[in-house]
Amino acid sequence: MKIEGACHCGEIKYEAEVSAEKVMVCHCADCQTFSGSAFRVIVWVDESNIKFPSGKPFEYVKIAESGNKRAQGFCRNCGTGLYATSADEKRSRVYGLRVGTTRQRDQLVPKRQIWLRSRQRWLSNLDSLPGTEKQQ
Numbered sequence: 001m002k003i004e005g006a007c008h009c010g011e012i013k014y015e016a017e018v019s020a021e022k023v024m025v026c027h028c029a030d031c032q033t034f035s036g037s038a039f040r041v042i043v044w045v046d047e048s049n050i051k052f053p054s055g056k057p058f059e060y061v062k063i064a065e066s067g068n069k070r071a072q073g074f075c076r077n078c079g080t081g082l083y084a085t086s087a088d089e090k091r092s093r094v095y096g097l098r099v100g101t102t103r104q105r106d107q108l109v110p111k112r113q114i115w116l117r118s119r120q121r122w123l124s125n126l127d128s129l130p131g132t133e134k135q136q
C-alpha cells in the first residue's frame with residue numbers, strides 16, 4: 001500500500017510503498033530510549049520503495065550489540081524520529097520506518113513483536129487502566 005508521512009514540523013516528507021504484513025513492534029532498549037516510550041512500531045521498506053521529496057533527515061549512527069551500524073534518521077528541527085537503516089555502505093538500505101509518522105498509521109497494525117526480553121511488563125495491563133478520550 002502507498003503511504004505518506006512527515007515529521008512533526010513538516011520539513012521532512014516521505015512517500016513509500018509498504019506491505020501491511022511487514023509491521024512490527026520492537027521492544028529493544030534502544031527503541032525505548034530513542035522514542036522516550038515503551039516500544040516502537042516499525043514497517044519495513046526497501047530503499048527502492050521510499051523517497052524523500054522534501055527535506056533531508058539527519059542521521060545519528062549507533063553501534064548495535066552485534067556490531068552493526070544503524071543510522072537513525074530524524075528531523076534536526078523538530079526531533080521526530082523517522083526511520084532506522086543500515087549505516088554500512090556495503091549493505092542495502094532497508095528502512096525501518098516509524099509507523100507513527102505516517103498518515104496511514106491506523107491501517108498499519110503490528111503483525112509481530114521482537115525483543116520481548118526487554119518488553120515492559122505493564123503493557124499487558126493497559127486496557128484495564130482508567131482513561132479519558134482527550135487530555136484530562
Ligand SMILES: [Zn+2]
Nearest residue numbers: 007009075078
Ligand atoms: Zn521536523
Ligand SMILES: [Zn+2]
Nearest residue numbers: 026027028031
Ligand atoms: Zn528496537
